Amino acid sequence: MADVDSSRQAWRLFLQAHAQVVSTLARELEAEVGLPLTWYDVLAQLNMAPGQRLRSQQLVRALVITKSGLTRRIDRMEEAGLVERFQCAEDRRGLFVALLPAGETALARALPVHLAGVHRHFLDHLSPAQTECMIDVFSKVLAAGDSICEGAET
């Protein structure tokens, strides 16, 4: 049975494991490739997207960051020559963020390092059944949270 103590323990371990794994991955990626993990996240999202470009709003949702936070991050990445902003043809208020060649190169160098780290520090510790369990749980958690965000104004 999952009593109160088990529940709280699950929550506490969830927080601690996340913090530890992410900070370790960030340190390793920075040390071995010189790329901040937050930049990697942007590059990976763009690379998965059709045409290697995304609207700001899509990045905001995928990265769980605020609008202004994204503006700053893209500022820095654009200055570093990794990505590029350009006007959206249909809606001139909006922008696209697109991957530049230098960004693709950086991602190619970072990908194997990061992926190895994700496996070593996290995925290797999960059995197939546990992997499915994670997917089930977090999908449900995320789906529940989405409705909150959208209905928050009431």
Added chain:
Amino acid sequence: MADVDSSRQAWRLFLQAHAQVVSTLARELEAEVGLPLTWYDVLAQLNMAPGQRLRSQQLVRALVITKSGLTRRIDRMEEAGLVERFQCAEDRRGLFVALLPAGETALARALPVHLAGVHRHFLDHLSPAQTECMIDVFSKVLAAGDSICEGAET
């Protein structure tokens, strides 16, 4: 089977669920009690500790924060009158951080709000079996990470 795609999906959902749940909890706690979630974490750790006080190093490990980050956070909380630093008798290099009455009061007000949020946004979505799964996985992940931290200097 947990193939490559399942693994990556599990990782991605883990990151997104964490970011979403934590930012929601932080927003709710700030709105309803006026307490930053990071301060709550400190108060909760201190409250659980024997004598309601902890050495800095223990807080650093529990909160997964750097030494200097902890210094800043305790600075602010001390200024707000929630906690107190005092010299450690055995080792005068070290300090204790202790809960003050105002901190206890703040925690008492925040606890029900926060706990309800943790349940609503996270724990309520887990079956007993899934709760056990989380505990198993994250315990293992944390144990593996600890050895890295300690053996990192080699």
Added chain:
DNA sequence: GAAGATTGACTTGTCAATCTTC
């Protein structure tokens, strides 16, 4: 007037260097 994006002021945390005590 609302949506998309940016800016200024501020908050918070990190890193490297430093100070004190062991």
Added chain:
DNA sequence: GAAGATTGACAAGTCAATCTTC
């Protein structure tokens, strides 16, 4: 000299206000 803690300089994000386009 190493461990515990702090400080200065900086990195990165949030919030509220603003500007542009719908």
